[in-house]
Amino acid sequence: MATGRTLGVVTNEDCDLHYWYQGSGPLITFIPGGNGCGRQFFSLMGALSDRYTCVTFDRRQMSASKAKVNKRINPMQQVRDVLAIVKALGFEKSIFFGSSLGGLLAFMLAIYYPQKVEHLIAHEAPTYTLLRDADIIVDKVLSCLDVRDEQGVPAAAQAFHDNLLVGYDDDGVPPASPMPPDDAVNHWTNEIGIFSFPVPDLRRIVENGTSVGLMTGLRSRDVWYARATYEQEKILGCLRMDVPGHHQGFECEMQTFLPSFLQMLELLEQRKHGRS
Known part of the structure; x- marks a missing residue:
């Protein structure tokens, strides 16, 4: 079935980035989080493609976007990768949706390339060093890295799931797409230690006047990455919405997530044009 x-491929800084696009209209770019693969957005893209051009991709060193040699993640290089895909599609600007690590990349886009951002939607970007109990979260993350060193990546991923994620095991929630073993190794070797601690300077986004919306998953309850969105809201003074699902609710419960996504886009458009 069609x-x-x-599928498109664009080479940027020695990596062939694989991306998938569909639809017509304004561009929405979906930025993957730590799992790195674009397929988690395919259902959402299909539901939006009657009114938007939608694109997603496999991040550098993940799934189809293999690098010649895997290296420690360079966040600004990953931002440039996103912009290379937008340019390859012939657009000057995009709406950006980023979840988790993808939300951090979206924040960085808004800080350093505000002219490229029509709207930014960050879904549970884990800026947990803004939290009062950040020391506890740091200890938990570092303990997972210890598990990685002592027992390997699968054990570390399980420890992260058990100690740092909420909502995935709720009754009736479909499973998220499994993370390929090679991607898991790359993430736990080259990414998580770098993205766990720095927080982009959100004040710069305010100074740039960028249109921003924040999303907090209802199934995430009061877990650390959900609470981080409230701290982001305080700094950004922007729209924040509670939306269906957990950290990957846009994939696992797409049909209930979709109306909130469309509502967010409508509200951001109204605010941008001075309508309440």
Whole structure:
């Protein structure tokens, strides 16, 4: 059965970035989080493709976007990767949706390339060093890295799931797409230690006047990455919405997530044009 998606490849800084796009209209770019793969957004893209051009991709060193040699993640390089895909599609600007680590990349886009951002939606970007109990979260993350060193990546990923994620095991919630073993190794070797601690200077986003919306998953309850969105809201003074699902609710419960996503886009448009 035809999906309507088209595969594209653009080479940026020695990596062939694989991306998938469909639809017509304004561009929405979906930035993957720590799991790195774009397929988690395919259902949402299909539901939006009657009114938007939608694109997602496998991040550098993940899934189809293999690098010649895997290296420690360079966040600004990953931002440039996103912009290379937007340019390859012939757009000057995009709406950006980023979840988790993808939300951090979206924040960085808004800080350093505000002219490229039509709207930014960050879904549970884990800026946990803004929290009062950040020391406890740091200890938990570092303990997972210890598990990685002592027992390997699968054990570390399980420890992270058990101690740092909420909502995935709720009754009736479909499972998220599994993370390929090679991607898990790359994430736990080259990414998580770098993205666990720095917080982008959100004040710069305010200075740039960028249109921003924040999303907090209802199934995430009071877990650390959900509470981080409230701290982001205080700094940014922007719209924040409680939305269905957990940290990957846009994939696992897409049909209930979709109306909130469309509402967020509508509200951001109204605010941008001075309508309440």
